[in-house]
Amino acid sequence: MRPDPTTDPTADPTTGLTTAELRSERLDLLPIAPGHAEELAAALADPALHAFTGGRPATVEEQRARCARLAAGSPDPAEAWGNWVLRLRTDGALAGYVQTTVRPDAAELAWVVGTPWQGRGLATEAARALLTHLTAAGVTTAVAHIHPDHHASAAVARALGLRPTARTQDGETRWESDLTRP
Numbered sequence: 001m002r003p004d005p006t007t008d009p010t011a012d013p014t015t016g017l018t019t020a021e022l023r024s025e026r027l028d029l030l031p032i033a034p035g036h037a038e039e040l041a042a043a044l045a046d047p048a049l050h051a052f053t054g055g056r057p058a059t060v061e062e063q064r065a066r067c068a069r070l071a072a073g074s075p076d077p078a079e080a081w082g083n084w085v086l087r088l089r090t091d092g093a094l095a096g097y098v099q100t101t102v103r104p105d106a107a108e109l110a111w112v113v114g115t116p117w118q119g120r121g122l123a124t125e126a127a128r129a130l131l132t133h134l135t136a137a138g139v140t141t142a143v144a145h146i147h148p149d150h151h152a153s154a155a156v157a158r159a160l161g162l163r164p165t166a167r168t169q170d171g172e173t174r175w176e177s178d179l180t181r182p
Helices: 034-043 060-072 122-136 151-159
Strands: 027-031 080-088 094-102 107-113 141-146 163-169 172-178
Touching (some): 027 122, 034 094, 060 080, 107 122, 141 151, 151 163
Antiparallel strands (some): 027 080, 094 107, 163 172
């Protein structure tokens, strides 16, 4: 059932997306806030995380500005942003983030897990929790753009039921799934 913006103050009036806390088996997915900047900058400090996306690790100040911008939401009224940091319940470590941009035609997903926590299935677990949340909000199509050589992200997309398409954007392959089909 799609959240009702008239009764749920966290629901976006256009898309129905809520920015409530989410949970998975091992993670608390918390709406991103500027207060996460220091931990997030440390969790994502490995330059290798940028091998497929370009750029470099953000400083704490850059991360704080980014967190504030993301927490404020999309300036485009036709889309909603959802951004959650991933907090491990076992030790409280902040391990990465998941995000979505929800438009009328689809929700685009992204996930990043810091190097020390990779290889544990956390990206799949977090992205699956996000996808469940999006499906409950009425989203019918999920999309991700993945560099053709980024095999770990491709594995996450496959685990979520996304399939590669022939379409590319900025050198990345568009993966998608029709969420109305079992």
